[in-house]
Amino acid sequence: xxxxxxxxxxxxxxxxxxxxGENWDKDPQDMIVEAAYEAYAxxxxxxPQKQIEAVFCGAQYPSKGTAExxxxxxxxxxPVSMVVNYCATGTDAFRYGVxxxxxxxxxxxxxxxxxxxxxxxxxGPSVAVTGVRGLPAxxxxxxSHVAARYFDTFGAGREDLARIAVKNHHNGTLAxxxxxxxxITIEDALNARMISWPFGLYDCAAxxxxxxxxxxxxxxxxxxxxxxFALVRGIGIxxxxxxxxxxxxxxxxWKPTEAAAKQVYEQAGIxxxxxxxxxxxxxxxxxxxxxxxxxxxGFCEKGSAKEHIKSGTFELTGELPVNTDGGLKTxxxxxxxxxxxxxxxxxxxxxxxxxxxxxxxxTVGLSxxxxxxxxxxxxxxxxxx
Amino acid sequence: MVGITSFGAYIPYLRLPLSAISxxxxxxxxxxxxxxxxxxxxxxLAVAAGIDCLTGIDRKTIDGVLFASTxxxxxxxxxxxxxxxxxxLRRDVLTADLGDSLRAGTNALRAAIDSIKAGSAERVLxxxxxxxxxxxxSALEANLGDAGVAFLVGDTDVAASIxxxxxxTDEIIDVWRTExxxxxxxxxDRFVVDHGYRSxxxxxxxxxxxxxxxxxxxxxxxxxxxxxxxxxxxxARELRFDPTSQLQDAMFGQIGNCGAAFAPLQLVAxxxxxxxxxxxxxxxxxxxADAFALxxxxxxxxxxxRRGVRWHLKRRAELPSYxxxxxxxxxxxxxxDRRASAGLSATKHFRDRDYEVSLHAQKCRKCSQVQYPHxxxxxxxxxxxxxxxxxxxxxxxxxxxxxxxxFAGSPNPPxxxxxxxxxxxxxxxxxxxxxxxxxxxxxxxxxTFRKIHDAxxxxxxxxxxxxxx
Numbered sequence: 001x002x003x004x005x006x007x008x009x010x011x012x013x014x015x016x017x018x019x020x021g022e023n024w025d026k027d028p029q030d031m032i033v034e035a036a037y038e039a040y041a042x043x044x045x046x047x048p049q050k051q052i053e054a055v056f057c058g059a060q061y062p063s064k065g066t067a068e069x070x071x072x073x074x075x076x077x078x079p080v081s082m083v084v085n086y087c088a089t090g091t092d093a094f095r096y097g098v099x100x101x102x103x104x105x106x107x108x109x110x111x112x113x114x115x116x117x118x119x120x121x122x123x124g125p126s127v128a129v130t131g132v133r134g135l136p137a138x139x140x141x142x143x144s145h146v147a148a149r150y151f152d153t154f155g156a157g158r159e160d161l162a163r164i165a166v167k168n169h170h171n172g173t174l175a176x177x178x179x180x181x182x183x184i185t186i187e188d189a190l191n192a193r194m195i196s197w198p199f200g201l202y203d204c205a206a207x208x209x210x211x212x213x214x215x216x217x218x219x220x221x222x223x224x225x226x227x228x229f230a231l232v233r234g235i236g237i238x239x240x241x242x243x244x245x246x247x248x249x250x251x252x253x254w255k256p257t258e259a260a261a262k263q264v265y266e267q268a269g270i271x272x273x274x275x276x277x278x279x280x281x282x283x284x285x286x287x288x289x290x291x292x293x294x295x296x297x298g299f300c301e302k303g304s305a306k307e308h309i310k311s312g313t314f315e316l317t318g319e320l321p322v323n324t325d326g327g328l329k330t331x332x333x334x335x336x337x338x339x340x341x342x343x344x345x346x347x348x349x350x351x352x353x354x355x356x357x358x359x360x361x362x363t364v365g366l367s368x369x370x371x372x373x374x375x376x377x378x379x380x381x382x383x384x385x
Numbered sequence: 386m387v388g389i390t391s392f393g394a395y396i397p398y399l400r401l402p403l404s405a406i407s408x409x410x411x412x413x414x415x416x417x418x419x420x421x422x423x424x425x426x427x428x429x430l431a432v433a434a435g436i437d438c439l440t441g442i443d444r445k446t447i448d449g450v451l452f453a454s455t456x457x458x459x460x461x462x463x464x465x466x467x468x469x470x471x472x473x474l475r476r477d478v479l480t481a482d483l484g485d486s487l488r489a490g491t492n493a494l495r496a497a498i499d500s501i502k503a504g505s506a507e508r509v510l511x512x513x514x515x516x517x518x519x520x521x522x523s524a525l526e527a528n529l530g531d532a533g534v535a536f537l538v539g540d541t542d543v544a545a546s547i548x549x550x551x552x553x554t555d556e557i558i559d560v561w562r563t564e565x566x567x568x569x570x571x572x573x574d575r576f577v578v579d580h581g582y583r584s585x586x587x588x589x590x591x592x593x594x595x596x597x598x599x600x601x602x603x604x605x606x607x608x609x610x611x612x613x614x615x616x617x618x619x620x621a622r623e624l625r626f627d628p629t630s631q632l633q634d635a636m637f638g639q640i641g642n643c644g645a646a647f648a649p650l651q652l653v654a655x656x657x658x659x660x661x662x663x664x665x666x667x668x669x670x671x672x673x674a675d676a677f678a679l680x681x682x683x684x685x686x687x688x689x690x691r692r693g694v695r696w697h698l699k700r701r702a703e704l705p706s707y708x709x710x711x712x713x714x715x716x717x718x719x720x721x722d723r724r725a726s727a728g729l730s731a732t733k734h735f736r737d738r739d740y741e742v743s744l745h746a747q748k749c750r751k752c753s754q755v756q757y758p759h760x761x762x763x764x765x766x767x768x769x770x771x772x773x774x775x776x777x778x779x780x781x782x783x784x785x786x787x788x789x790x791x792f793a794g795s796p797n798p799p800x801x802x803x804x805x806x807x808x809x810x811x812x813x814x815x816x817x818x819x820x821x822x823x824x825x826x827x828x829x830x831x832x833t834f835r836k837i838h839d840a841x842x843x844x845x846x847x848x849x850x851x852x853x854x
Binding site for chain 1: 755756764765785786787791794812845
């Protein structure tokens with residue numbers, strides 16, 4: 001394997017993101033068109049029918065599959081493919097696009113991630129019972145299984161989680177496209193009703209609808225679109241065993257994050273993530289998921305996250321700001337859209353277009369998703385040339 | 386001589402104070418009844434009693450299973466077959482269900498005795514479970530309770546030989562329940578007691594004593610079905626047994642009338658306190674009556690480790706409210722009724738029976754890693770198809786992790802979800818019969834067979850963990 005084969009070969013020249021939220025009045029078509037046309041405009045693409053050569057889509061619960069994107073954008077008579085990979089779906093769709101461009105087959109492709117969970121009529125995930133094993137099947141229940149042993153081993157607790165929720169709620173107030181724009185306090189978080197211990201309401205990401213899109217091209221062609229393009233420095237996906245079945249699991253980490261981070265750091269040549277990455281969007285489906293990501297991504301030593309949370313390392317003003325747009329916490333989590341939305345935020349940060357939440361001199365940004373039991377992780381690093 | 390070679394019992398963890406039914410003032414130590422948890426039914430109570438009964442016994446030596454209940458969920462689909470699979474018995478066991486009468490439990494005992502006498506089996510497991518319901522807040526409701534009982538019947542190493550039996554049958558409209566009706570009904574109690582209970586019991590006891598040329602004073606204990614405490618004591622006196630020294634306590638105000646399991650459960654309580662040479666008279670009632678004379682043998686001493694009645698009476702927790710009981714029994718409408726959803730795939734169930742009903746894990750022949758659920762390739766050494774089955778249901782596990790899930794749709798939230806290590810395998814299991822305050826890392830747990838949900842309108846069974854007690 002040649003880990004560096006992908007480094008800086010592919011450029012992002014345009015991105016778009018619709019407003020995330022309970023988009024009762026919008027079809028998937030509406031959100032896909034908004035995101036794609038913003039990306040077209042951003043890239044200066046005026047004739048997508050000619051300029052977009054292939055489409056890579058990501059959605060966890062599409063109603064029609066690839067046709068949902070092709071029909072919305074009228075991008076027919078060319079390759080349109082769809083990826084499903086749990087919460088890493090958006091990142092993985094982007095990854096397929098990157099490899100398709102890097103191999104030289106296509107000059108310019110469109111990546112679209114979207115999901116529309118709010119058409120299901122329930123506020124949480126739907127639980128269709130087809131068996132007796134593996135129940136209860138609630139994501140909060142799954143992701144909370146690391147809590148007891150992690151807390152016991154490293155002395156962290158619900159207040160550390162609350163600080164993450166407070167940070168992300170604050171950051172979300174500064175992001176125009178976030179769903180929740182409301183500051184909360186540590187007390188709000190600690191006193192909210194319990195969803196699945198130790199997760200209270202504010203420890204959980206909201207559910208929302210959304211779509212995000214990217215236009216990518218070979219590095220050599222990027223200048224033809226814009227000067228301030230961003231390069232894909234590394235992108236990886238990794239799967240691990242179901243942590244509820246894995247006989248070797250220690251309940252102190254999420255293995256897929258460690259494995260995906262290793263792939264991507266090798267690709268990007270990163271050895272000291274906290275110094276070499278300037279801004280990060282990590283998967284905060286639950287506050288503890290973000291806490292573990294700090295450690296599993298190597299931003300800090302295993303067990304030390306609580307110290308960094310207290311000292312503000314990951315706040316907007318800290319050494320390595322995380323979830324600068326408020327994360328899943330304030331955007332919600334339309335599964336297929338989230339990974340692409342995170343790359344959108346990093347792209348805006350690297351270009352200096354992140355307004356009130358702008359991180360100074362950020363030239364390297366990391367995004368991270370983890371999902372399923374959780375078993376699947378995607379990590380992507382983009383950087384200015 | 387044919388007799389009982391082992392026994393077991395199961396009384397649900399939860400008790401409903403009778404004052405909660407009437408809405409009256411609650412007093413500590415007041416009368417109560419044992420009620421099945423929301424994940425229990427007649428079949429799971431029977432399985433739990435069967436597990437107690439088979440403690441230390443090689444399950445491959447069992448030749449037959451008779452399951453008795455008046456409240457088993459299926460009208461067509463055999464309960465004994467589920468019991469046999471849950472208890473991981475041989476495939477060539479004789480199985481049959483007995484039901485439709487309060488006497489189903491003693492009927493099953495009689496059938497087991499006769500099959501052994503006939504030479505068609507050597508060891509037959511009788512399991513009995515009942516969770517009868519009367520209409521909410523009816524007089525009958527306070528009278529009923531839930532329990533399970535099991536006996537292993539054989540003709541070697543008996544703990545109590547069965548020296549005689551007698552039966553009478555009677556056609557009477559005393560208690561009944563028709564298809565589609567969840568509630569048991571009863572005619573006026575004085576009629577039922579005088580012309581059903583007293584009449585049939587006197588006839589069967591007289592018949593047995595006469596056949597064996599025995600007198601009431603020949604018995605150490607009378608183990609007698611009883612519709613209520615007063616009638617129970619009065620009939621014992623009428624039969625010329627001393628209610629104080631001879632009549633087995635029917636645990637009124639503690640468990641309740643547990644239907645087909647009622648007299649058998651009292652027999653377990655009697656056997657717990659019996660010593661070799663004691664003579665017991667067991668009388669079951671329902672559409673007539675069954676009587677059995679038993680003589681306790683020295684083998685009783687090997688059964689002192691059974692949980693039986695004594696242990697289960699001590700293990701108890703009170704249900705906080707009558708509303709909670711109504712939710713458990715699905716007598717209150719809920720927003721998302723799982724019964725309406727599609728339910729299990731029968732083909733998936735068919736493929737997973739060993740793993741999900743018998744709770745088998747696989748042990749790798751190359752690296753010895755025990756793993757769950759069913760795998761083709763080893764988690765640890767990646768060997769392909771090199772597995773032996775191992776039963777986990779009788780092992781003690783420990784909690785690797787847990788959470789309290791308020792979102793999972795339990796009638797008694799939060800639902801305790803765990804990852805439990807059993808022999809090195811990891812199982813994602815719900816925890817039941819537990820106060821959340823008891824839950825901690827590395828807590829030892831045992832396995833219990835439960836109704837995991839009733840999606841599709843049928844009970845669907847799987848294993849849960851509960852603190853090892």
